[in-house]
Amino acid sequence: MADEIVDIWVYLSATPLLWLAATFIVFQGAIWLNARLGSNPVLHPVLLAMAGLMLILLATGTDYDTYFEGAQFIHFMLGPATVALAIPLYDHRREIRALMMPLLVSGVVGASTAAISAVGVAWLLGADRLTLLSLAPKSVTSPIAMGVTEKLGGLPSLTAALVLITGSLGCILAPPLIRLLGIRDDKVKGFAMGLAAHGFGTAQAFGISATAGAFAGLGLSMAGVITALILPLLAGGI
Amino acid sequence: MHALPGISLILLCQLAGETFVQLLEIPIPGPVVGMLLMLAGLVWHGAVPQSLRLVADTLLRYLALLFVPAGVGLMVHFELIGRDWLAISLALLISTALAIAVTLLLLNLLLKRNTSRGGERDGG
Numbered sequence: 298m299a300d301e302i303v304d305i306w307v308y309l310s311a312t313p314l315l316w317l318a319a320t321f322i323v324f325q326g327a328i329w330l331n332a333r334l335g336s337n338p339v340l341h342p343v344l345l346a347m348a349g350l351m352l353i354l355l356a357t358g359t360d361y362d363t364y365f366e367g368a369q370f371i372h373f374m375l376g377p378a379t380v381a382l383a384i385p386l387y388d389h390r391r392e393i394r395a396l397m398m399p400l401l402v403s404g405v406v407g408a409s410t411a412a413i414s415a416v417g418v419a420w421l422l423g424a425d426r427l428t429l430l431s432l433a434p435k436s437v438t439s440p441i442a443m444g445v446t447e448k449l450g451g452l453p454s455l456t457a458a459l460v461l462i463t464g465s466l467g468c469i470l471a472p473p474l475i476r477l478l479g480i481r482d483d484k485v486k487g488f489a490m491g492l493a494a495h496g497f498g499t500a501q502a503f504g505i506s507a508t509a510g511a512f513a514g515l516g517l518s519m520a521g522v523i524t525a526l527i528l529p530l531l532a533g534g535i
Numbered sequence: 536m537h538a539l540p541g542i543s544l545i546l547l548c549q550l551a552g553e554t555f556v557q558l559l560e561i562p563i564p565g566p567v568v569g570m571l572l573m574l575a576g577l578v579w580h581g582a583v584p585q586s587l588r589l590v591a592d593t594l595l596r597y598l599a600l601l602f603v604p605a606g607v608g609l610m611v612h613f614e615l616i617g618r619d620w621l622a623i624s625l626a627l628l629i630s631t632a633l634a635i636a637v638t639l640l641l642l643n644l645l646l647k648r649n650t651s652r653g654g655e656r657d658g659g
Contacts, residue, residue, distance in 0.1 A: 320600075320603055320604060321600075323603075324599075324600050324603055341599075342599060343599045343600075343602060343603060343606060344606075346600075346603050346606075347603060347606040347607055347609065350603065350607045351607055351609070351610045354607070354610065355610070361607065361608055361610060361611050364604075364607060365604060365608070368603070368604030368607070369604065371600060371601055371603065371604050372601070372604040372605055374594065374601050375566075375601050375602065375605075376549050376565070376566040376569075377542075377545045377546065377549060377566075377594060378594045378595060378598055378601055379549075379564070379566035379567060379569065379570055380545045380548045380549050380552070380566055380569040380570050380573050381545060381570075381573075381590070381591035381594045381595055382570050382595070383548075383570045383571070383573035383574040383577060383591075384573075384577070384583055384587065384588060384591040384592075384595075385595070386570075386574055387574055387577040387578065387583060388583075390578065396646070396649065398645070398649075399642060399645035399646050399648075399649055400642070402641070402645060403638050403641045403642035403645060406637060406638070406641055407634055407637055407638035407641070407642075408634075410630070410633050410634045410637045410638075411630050411631070411633070411634035412630075414626075414629060414630035414633045414634070415626045415627065415629075415630035416626070417626075418622070418625055418626040418629050418630060419619070419622040419623060419625075419626035422621060422622035422625060422626070423622065424619040424622035424623065424626070425615060425618065425619055427615060428615060428619045428622065428623060432623070432626055432627075435627065435630075436630070436631070436634055438598075439598070439601070439602040440566065440598070440601065440602070441564065441566075441567055443602070443605055444564025444565075444566060444567065445564060447564070448562045448563065448564060449562075452608075452612055452615075453605055453608070454605045454606060454607070454608030454609050454611065454612065455609065455612050455615070455616070457602045457605040457606040457608075457609075458606055458609050459623070459627065460602075461602075461606065462627055463627055463631050466627055466628060466631045467631050467635065470631055470632050470635060471635055474632065474635050474636050474639065475639065478636065478639050478640060478643075480639050480643055482643060482646060484642075484646065485639055485642045485643045485646060486639070488638065488642055489634075489635050489638035489639045489642065490635070492634065492638050493631055493634035493635045493638060494631065494635075496598060496599070516638075521567070522567065522570075522571070525563055525564055525567040526563060526567075529561075529562035529563055530562070
């Protein structure tokens with residue numbers, strides 16, 4: 298009996314099916330757990346799922362390459378998801394056209410601030426070059442950030458984690474900053490949250506108002522495009 | 536509902552973006568160029584086809600799941616993170632706070648100026 302189970306395990310662990318299914322099932326479990334913990338942004342389902350899968354891989358002695366054989370089918374969808382970001386951007390075309398210059402200027406300055414200050418602080422503290430390259434696009438939505446890191450020669454998986462932590466931090470930091478700076482315009486609140494904390498910030502902005510949510514989506518898309526266009530050209534300096 | 540035309544359109548834009556990037560040898564992710572092509576196409580067409588909206592909504596709703604496989608790859612870099620954890624933590628904290636504050640202040644200022652200028656124009 299035990300031998301048969303070992304045989305089945307040996308067979309299954311060599312097919313993509315096992316780790317593809319595991320990724321879906323663990324993610325499903327992570328969503329359930331996060332909801333039970335009161336939808337806390339610090340314990341985002343993605344962070345929980347990552348931790349859970351890493352524990353399973355370490356416990357079963359499976360290396361990452363074997364895992365990725367199966368998980369690559371999910372990973373591939375990041376490209377199409379990036380293309381799909383054009384749809385919310387198109388939906389907001391009227392607001393964009395009306396407020397083109399203010400949004401563009403704030404977008405470029407905000408996105409540059411995020412990238413330059415992150416790399417600057419880490420550089421001052423003596424971080425590795427690979428860390429610096431992976432830090433640069435961390436404010437941007439994951440599919441774009443990982444694409445940018447890959448182009449820069451950093452570690453896309455490190456960027457994926459940094460992006461998620463940035464999102465959680467943004468949700469914690471935005472409300473006190475908004476109060477401190479006395480910002481009342483929901484358009485401004487939303488745009489800043491989407492720009493600095495991508496999808497996490499956007500989800501939180503929808504909790505403020507629909508306008509804040511729409512502008513957060515706009516901030517997210519603009520930060521993504523601006524960072525993808527500017528960062529690879531600046532990265533020669535790192 | 537037909538998801539097929541939507542999937543084809545998205546993959547076509549991604550393929551075109553990837554080709555564009557390879558051809559011109561520019562260091563921008565191919566899918567980002569694909570997104571810009573898709574946006575241009577939508578503006579030209581004047582509406583989002585229903586099938587495309589269906590596929591895009593589904594993809595974006597489950598966006599979080601899509602970065603799990605790469606995120607698990609962190610386990611390969613534990614050593615690097617262990618060495619740089621303080622730099623990484625401080626960099627994330629400071630840069631996120633700065634980015635939010637700068638964007639809040641700048642856009643607030645620009646929008647106020649925009650409305651007051653618009654008001655003057657309306658007024659005379």
